[in-house]
Amino acid sequence: QVTLKESGPALVKPTQTLTLTCTFSGFSLNTIGMRVTWIRQPPGKALDWLARIDWDDDKFYSTSLKTRLTISKDTSKNQVVLTMTNMNPLDTATYYCARIGSDYDDAFDIWGQGTKVTVSS
Amino acid sequence: DIQMTQSPSSLSASVGDRVTITCQASQDISNYLNWYQQKPGKAPKLLIHDASNLATGVPSRFSGSGSGTDFTFTINSLQPEDIATYYCQQFDDSYSFGQGTKLEIK
Numbered sequence: 001q002v003t004l005k006e007s008g009p010a011l012v013k014p015t016q017t018l019t020l021t022c023t024f025s026g027f028s029l030n031t032i033g034m035r036v037t038w039i040r041q042p043p044g045k046a047l048d049w050l051a052r053i054d055w056d057d058d059k060f061y062s063t064s065l066k067t068r069l070t071i072s073k074d075t076s077k078n079q080v081v082l083t084m085t086n087m088n089p090l091d092t093a094t095y096y097c098a099r100i101g102s103d104y105d106d107a108f109d110i111w112g113q114g115t116k117v118t119v120s121s
Numbered sequence: 122d123i124q125m126t127q128s129p130s131s132l133s134a135s136v137g138d139r140v141t142i143t144c145q146a147s148q149d150i151s152n153y154l155n156w157y158q159q160k161p162g163k164a165p166k167l168l169i170h171d172a173s174n175l176a177t178g179v180p181s182r183f184s185g186s187g188s189g190t191d192f193t194f195t196i197n198s199l200q201p202e203d204i205a206t207y208y209c210q211q212f213d214d215s216y217s218f219g220q221g222t223k224l225e226i227k
Binding site for chain 1: 122153155157159163164165166167170171174176177208210212215216217218219220221
């Protein structure tokens with residue numbers, strides 16, 4: 001059974017750096033074709049794609065946020081970490097990680113439950 | 122960046138109705154489109170991949186069609202458990218989502 005779970009601080013101050021961890025089970029990021037991605041959703045708003053990391057360590061970022069984002073993986077721990085610098089109140093959102101598996105071309109087939117992050121002083 | 126425009130933004134329908142949502146891409150994305158369902162307080166769930174293919178375990182009352190810039194998502198015989206917000210997503214060039222369609226029961 002494939003599961004993913006996000007963890008990180010619920011509250012960060014403006015200008016701080018946010019670090020989120022996605023811990024997964026049921027698959028390996030050493031497997032060819034496996035990818036993990038991050039998406040966020042501000043309260044009452046639409047989904048917003050952030051970043052992706054692949055089994056071969058290729059990394060891709062949202063054009064509008066690429067200067068603030070870093071994605072990395074620790075395959076020994078089955079974890080993917082996303083950092084976002086210079087947080088501001090507009091970054092308040094639920095942050096999800098999801099798997100992009102090999103069953104479908106490029107679909108986010110399994111999602112974590114999400115973690116809510118509030119940016120406030 | 123590719124913009125995805127969904128319509129309507131919300132709709133109300135009765136149990137048993139056929140419901141249709143449209144999604145338009147700002148440029149040709151072939152069939153590189155997925156549909157997700159998000160119930161209140163929950164993570165999204167993949168329903169349709171590659172524009173018209175049902176994901177594993179998804180009921181057959183859900184369907185998708187289209188290619189190029191115009192896509193349609195349909196629920197045949199709406200059920201109470203289908204109350205959710207539905208999103209289209211393109212993956213032709215990076216990823217982007219539509220703004221969502223909130224479906225309510227009349």
